[in-house]
Amino acid sequence: ALLEATRHRFNEFRCNFCGAIFTPKLEVTGIVDTIDGRGIRFTRSALSLIAFCHVWAGLPYHRLAQMQGMMGYALSPSTLSDQLSKVAGALKVFVDYLRSLACDAMVAYTDDFAIQVNAEKAVIRKNSSGKISYRSGTYTSVLIAILDDCHAVPIFSSGLKHAGENLKEIFADRPKGLPPPLIVADRSKVTEASDALLNVSACLQHARDYFVH
Numbered sequence: 001a002l003l004e005a006t007r008h009r010f011n012e013f014r015c016n017f018c019g020a021i022f023t024p025k026l027e028v029t030g031i032v033d034t035i036d037g038r039g040i041r042f043t044r045s046a047l048s049l050i051a052f053c054h055v056w057a058g059l060p061y062h063r064l065a066q067m068q069g070m071m072g073y074a075l076s077p078s079t080l081s082d083q084l085s086k087v088a089g090a091l092k093v094f095v096d097y098l099r100s101l102a103c104d105a106m107v108a109y110t111d112d113f114a115i116q117v118n119a120e121k122a123v124i125r126k127n128s129s130g131k132i133s134y135r136s137g138t139y140t141s142v143l144i145a146i147l148d149d150c151h152a153v154p155i156f157s158s159g160l161k162h163a164g165e166n167l168k169e170i171f172a173d174r175p176k177g178l179p180p181p182l183i184v185a186d187r188s189k190v191t192e193a194s195d196a197l198l199n200v201s202a203c204l205q206h207a208r209d210y211f212v213h
C-alpha cells in the first residue's frame with residue numbers, strides 16, 4: 001500500500017488510592033494533525049505522498065481511495081482531499097515555478113472540459129468581450145507548454161474560468177522580448193484568447209472531424 005497505518009494501543013493505569021485513571025500519551029513528533037475526530041494522524045511523508053500521487057501522477061481521490069482499500073488500508077476520498085489541503089500552501093511554490101516555465105514557452109496546447117463541483121455557486125463574471133453574466137459551469141483546463149529543451153509542462157486549472165481566460169492569465173507575465181507563443185486549440189469561443197500577446201492556431205484534428213467521422 002502507498003500509505004500504511006500503525007495502530008497504537010496503551011494500557012490504562014488506575015490509582016488504588018484516589019481512583020484516578022492514567023493513560024499514556026503518544027509522542028507527536030513528526031505528526032501533523034488529526035481528522036474527523038477519529039484520532040487518525042498523518043505524518044509529513046504521508047501528506048507528501050498523497051500530494052505526489054494526486055498532483056504529479058494524476059490519481060483522482062476516489063481511485064487512490066479504492067487502491068488503498070484493496071491494500072487493506074481504507075481511506076475515504078474526502079479524507080485524502082482534506083489532507084492534501086494541509087500541504088497546498090507548500091506546493092504553491094512549485095505551481096508558480098511551473099507557470100513561470102510555461103509563460104516562456106513558444107508552443108502550447110490547451111483545452112477544457114466540464115466538471116461537477118457541487119459546492120460551486122453561480123456568480124457574476126465578465127466574459128472576454130466584457131459582457132456581464134451569471135456563470136455556473138465549472139471546468140478543468142489543461143495547458144501543455146513545450147519548452148525549448150522539448151520538455152512538456154502540463155498545468156491544470158479547475159474553476160469557473162474557461163481555457164482562454166486561463167491562457168491569458170498564464171501568459172500575462174511573459175517577457176516583452178519574446179515573440180507571441182503559438183497556442184494550439186480548437187475553434188470554440190471559450191478556448192479563444194483574443195489577445196495580441198497570443199498567436200492562436202486551430203487544431204487540425206478538430207478541422208478534420210468536420211469531414212471524416
